[in-house]
Amino acid sequence: MTKKFWLGIQALTLTALLAGCSSSPPPKKSLDDICSIFYHDQAWFNAAQKSYQRWGTPPWIQLAFIHQESTFTADAKPKMEYFLGIPIGRASSAYGYAQATDEAWYDYQKSTGRWTARRSSLDDALDFIGWYNFQSFKRLGIERSDAFKLYLAYHEGHSGYRKRTYLQKSWLPPVAKKVANRSRMYQGQYSQCR
Numbered sequence: 792m793t794k795k796f797w798l799g800i801q802a803l804t805l806t807a808l809l810a811g812c813s814s815s816p817p818p819k820k821s822l823d824d825i826c827s828i829f830y831h832d833q834a835w836f837n838a839a840q841k842s843y844q845r846w847g848t849p850p851w852i853q854l855a856f857i858h859q860e861s862t863f864t865a866d867a868k869p870k871m872e873y874f875l876g877i878p879i880g881r882a883s884s885a886y887g888y889a890q891a892t893d894e895a896w897y898d899y900q901k902s903t904g905r906w907t908a909r910r911s912s913l914d915d916a917l918d919f920i921g922w923y924n925f926q927s928f929k930r931l932g933i934e935r936s937d938a939f940k941l942y943l944a945y946h947e948g949h950s951g952y953r954k955r956t957y958l959q960k961s962w963l964p965p966v967a968k969k970v971a972n973r974s975r976m977y978q979g980q981y982s983q984c985r
Contacts, residue, residue, distance in 0.1 A: 816863040825854060825977040826984040828863075836984075838914045846921030847928070847935045851977035853920050855938060856945065859970045860890035865911040888916035895923065895948075920945075927952070938974035942967040 817835070821827035829836040839850035861867035867890060869883045884893040887910025891899070899919050900906050908915040927933045927944040931952060935941070944952040946963060957963045 816865065822858060822863060825851060825980045828854065829984055834913060838917045842917040842921035845918065846925040848921045848924040849936065851981050852938045852941065852974045853917050854977055855970050855974035856920050856942065857888050858973055859966065861888050887911045888913060889919050891919055939967050939971040942970040
């Protein structure tokens with residue numbers, strides 16, 4: 792066998808491995824149905840189940856977070872706001888499915904030892920959400936089934952949640968309620984998935 796043959800075999804093997812790890816975002820029309828999301832790509836179901844088993848956040852809450860944070864877009868970034876062509880506020884480092892900031896992602900990697908984890912990876916993003924909510928459970932006593940409070944802690948950080956900074960943002964509790972409502976909708980659908 793030639794060297795060229797073995798290089799070809801290695802390339803095919805690597806391509807197959809990478810294809811097995813990839814997932815595709817669900818079509819926009821299916822985002823209101825957790826079963827359609829899972830039917831679209833089994834990787835979503837597998838990743839959500841794996842995170843659930845590891846950290847205890849139910850799949851319906853994980854996917855409600857993803858819907859709110861990135862609308863299932865792997866490379867999502869927050870939009871910068873402008874006033875008269877001038878950027879206002881500060882640019883966030885949030886990125887990926889879970890919109891994890893650089894600091895939170897580093898804490899996750901350090902805590903879990905998952906140094907190769909990527910924010911644009913479905914498996915890693917769902918694992919991050921599960922891990923973060925587990926931290927909220929341990930540090931703040933928030934039940935892992937309470938999507939409303941978990942989302943407030945997720946958005947504001949643990950110290951912000953303790954200081955109740957969300958009360959100074961009149962728009963945030965309604966967003967957390969929207970996440971909780973979507974989570975309940977997904978939960979109702981979840982038992983129907985076959």
